[in-house]
Amino acid sequence: MASTQTSLSPVDIARTAALASRTLKAVSGGDRNAALTAVHDALEKSKSVILEANQKDMEAAQKLVEAGKMRESLAKRLFLSQSKWEGMLEGILEVRDLEDPVGKVTLATRLDDGLDLYRLTCPIGVLLVIFEARPEVIANITALALKSGNAVILKGGRESTNSFAAIARVVSEALATTTIPPGAVQLVETREDVSALLDQDQYIDLVIPRGGNELVRHIKENTKIPVMGHADGLCAIYVHHDADESKAVKVVLDSKTDYPAACNAVETLLVHESTAATVLPKIASALLEAGVSLRCDSLSKAALQSSTLDAAKKVILQDSTEEDYNTEFLELTLAVKVVSGLDEAVLHINAYSSGHTDAILTESKEDAESFMNRVDSAGVYWNASTRFADGFRYGFGTEVGISTNKIHARGPVGLEGLTIHKYQLRGHGQAASDYGAGKKSYLHQTIENVEI
């Protein structure tokens, strides 16, 4: 792994990555896996050096926290604990052991005898991955990129500079012993480097920002390179008139409180007007007990105030503003609103939701189908927590991130999202002008047993 210490300019870094990518595209799956083993083993051997570097970052962070210049939660994320270290190492082997995403035949058509068309998955090319402080992410991204045959340029948060540099050095030395070309994994360290890299659309094929809204928005506004990811995760749950009370309480509570800072946590609760006095008080009671602040519109507040909810809980109900329905709280706060039914719920969600994951709670299959058809989000759920929106939970084995894009990949993205395809045509000297009216016809038969 080269770093800017080798004094390459951002253009040179991008060009180097593009050249490495060409070679990497032809490296076999076995060789890519061997590289991941080498990286894993090298990191394992270099534990003390890397943890020492992490200690330096932690000491610097501690000073900033004490000076009030850094949140303690950020400092925590910098810390490479024993369990994070082990998870990082295991993660590399887990990615290694996934099915090879490259070279899969996704279409095979016999155009004519001796003229066979195949569509095969292949790496995209060069990825620019921008992430924040957590040092273990660098190993995860390196593993994903190499497994999928992509070259990658990495930029981590500056708070973890020492950790990143130490890990990068080890990875670089490990890759030098393998068939992976140098330049396949490069680290850049400054914001200025990133700005310059965002202009390199001739060399970089995809930008993946892994971080908060601001980071993602800033990147989307400053590059012509496709960006895969999501800014907001503004998820909603709609409680239909026939929702099962216990399911509703359980699913809403889990969606809000299981991990409030996650992008798949629920931020808006819509309830059918007929449930405002029945199911809503039960949900509200459970949420308030879990420490959730409820920001209610006038109808839901009125319903809760005249319900059997404890007086102590009624006191802490808050009034919502329009802004609350546009807010990804990322904490124990939930906006609540009464709607007249399914149509209004769908309209609200399509207008306010960020297209990440939205759920309906209902016992009606017909209404659930309608909701799932009409809500235009990456995930549409029926009687399940929004927190399931996750690549590991979906069974992808790994996750690059969650995309709300309308093209390429949408929803949790695994290794498949880091591939594209190419068409191979295997002939025996055929000309296109051999075919047509009064000439040969195309067969267009599916090839059943692909052997190439």
Add this chain to the structure above:
Amino acid sequence: MASTQTSLSPVDIARTAALASRTLKAVSGGDRNAALTAVHDALEKSKSVILEANQKDMEAAQKLVEAGKMRESLAKRLFLSQSKWEGMLEGILEVRDLEDPVGKVTLATRLDDGLDLYRLTCPIGVLLVIFEARPEVIANITALALKSGNAVILKGGRESTNSFAAIARVVSEALATTTIPPGAVQLVETREDVSALLDQDQYIDLVIPRGGNELVRHIKENTKIPVMGHADGLCAIYVHHDADESKAVKVVLDSKTDYPAACNAVETLLVHESTAATVLPKIASALLEAGVSLRCDSLSKAALQSSTLDAAKKVILQDSTEEDYNTEFLELTLAVKVVSGLDEAVLHINAYSSGHTDAILTESKEDAESFMNRVDSAGVYWNASTRFADGFRYGFGTEVGISTNKIHARGPVGLEGLTIHKYQLRGHGQAASDYGAGKKSYLHQTIENVEI
């Protein structure tokens, strides 16, 4: 179909399309097909009105041709001949009769008993399609958009304004009798409208330019919306040392002369140094007889000059410049270059090719595989003409265009390229916090018989 005559601003047009798209996403395949039938029948009934409008465009074009302000080839493309008219109408029914690209289950995983995950294809949303003069294209794009459940904003070349407006009016009236929402198909008429639409990334999901390099480049440089298509079609063929002579002559001749103005015509011929004096003269002779100008590097020219090629043909050989290897001629001109072997050919192609379609002519499976692996283009061919790069020839039934993008769709794009997916999760009130260490485990079983 609304047109700017209804005086909507570009922002309103985009917003209208986005709203229509939401409704259209829930319209059944049967209803979408019925709409295509209605459009077909209405156009058939309005033939005389539309051909009269086309006559107006032709008269205006004729004056411009006479004044030397329009090429005659462009005027020809404007003309809605009887065969084009019939092809246009048949095309609508052909698209209608293709398999519904929407609602296909592309992944089905049982996360746990009673917790089933499905990935279904769905429309992208709103397309902005910008095309040039040919009036029949508007019907084709309308059919593709409706079949795939997408709303579309159309901008055709101004030379066909009367034809487009007449067709648009008929389509609009036909759709008003169906379940397709008004606003699903809109026509804009000015370049200023397009410029403003390219800013509407909150409403428009994909831009598809169907036209020449300049149009595509201009659009890519002026929008943050993803653009699907290709600028150049700079295709190359490499003749390996063991290429079969008759295959080589046939494939190169077809690739260059079958339709020289097409994006999949060959523009660069690379020949192994050992074939420069053997196979190259045969290829050159056939090409020169077909009227192709050969722009040769010094090695290929020297080899041809000392070959048995007719003296009359030797005289018309031209010298190539570096620029010729970067040029999409789109006419009967071919750049020729001698390379030392497979490695140099791959290097040349990856450096100069536009990533559209490139071919190797060889009898060696091993070398063909190496070429197809290492050349980073949408199409990599072995012993077949580059002219096969086409959605119809690939068996897709229709073609939106050919993409050289590295994400979403690459190569000839059919209806599949106009869809994305969403994830449906169908549960019974499960919480994500039910699962994990010491709790329930995920099954992650493939669901074999999907019934939803």
